[in-house]
Amino acid sequence: MSIFSKNTPATENESSTSNEEVTQEQVAQEDFVASTSATEQVTRVDSSSRSSVLTKPSIISEGFTFEGTITSDGVLNIAGTVRGKITAKSVLIDSSGQVDGELNSEQLVIKGQLKGDVNCDDLNVGPLAHVDGNISYKYIHIQRGGRVAGKFIKN
Numbered sequence: 001m002s003i004f005s006k007n008t009p010a011t012e013n014e015s016s017t018s019n020e021e022v023t024q025e026q027v028a029q030e031d032f033v034a035s036t037s038a039t040e041q042v043t044r045v046d047s048s049s050r051s052s053v054l055t056k057p058s059i060i061s062e063g064f065t066f067e068g069t070i071t072s073d074g075v076l077n078i079a080g081t082v083r084g085k086i087t088a089k090s091v092l093i094d095s096s097g098q099v100d101g102e103l104n105s106e107q108l109v110i111k112g113q114l115k116g117d118v119n120c121d122d123l124n125v126g127p128l129a130h131v132d133g134n135i136s137y138k139y140i141h142i143q144r145g146g147r148v149a150g151k152f153i154k155n
Contacts, residue, residue, distance in 0.1 A: 058088075062096045078112070095128055110146075121155075
C-alpha cells in the first residue's frame with residue numbers, strides 16, 4: 001500500500017496478513033519501476049541538454065596563475081594571470097586579469113591587460129584595458145581610456 005493512497009475501508013483491512021504483504025511487495029516493486037523510469041528519463045533529458053553545461057563559465061580567479069594551454073567550447077573568465085595559449089568561444093579578461101601569450105576567440109572582452117597575438121571576431125576593449133600585440137579582428141570597439149598598441153589587422 002502506498003502512503004499516497006486513500007484510506008481503505010475497514011472490511012479490506014481485515015484480510016489475511018500474507019495477502020497484504022504480497023500487495024505491499026507488489027506496490028513497492030511498481031514504485032521502484034516508476035521511480036527508475038523517471039530517473040532514466042531525467043538522465044536522458046540531462047544528457048540531451050548538455051549544451052546548458054557549456055553556458056557555465058570557466059574561471060581563473062584573482063591571485064591564480066596558470067601557465068600552459070587552455071581550450072574551452074564555452075566562456076572563460078580570467079581575473080588572475082594566464083601565460084600560454086588560450087582557445088575559447090568567449091573570453092573575458094577582467095580588470096585584475098592578465099594574459100601573456102596567444103589567444104583565439106570568437107568574442108573577446110578586455111578590461112585588464114593583454115600582451116600577445118590575438119585572433120578574434122568581436123573585440124571589445126574596456127576603459128582601463130592595456131592591449132599590446134598583433135591583433136586580428138572582424139569588429140572592434142575601444143572605449144575611451146582603453147590603451148592599445150601593436151599591429152591591428154581587420155579580417
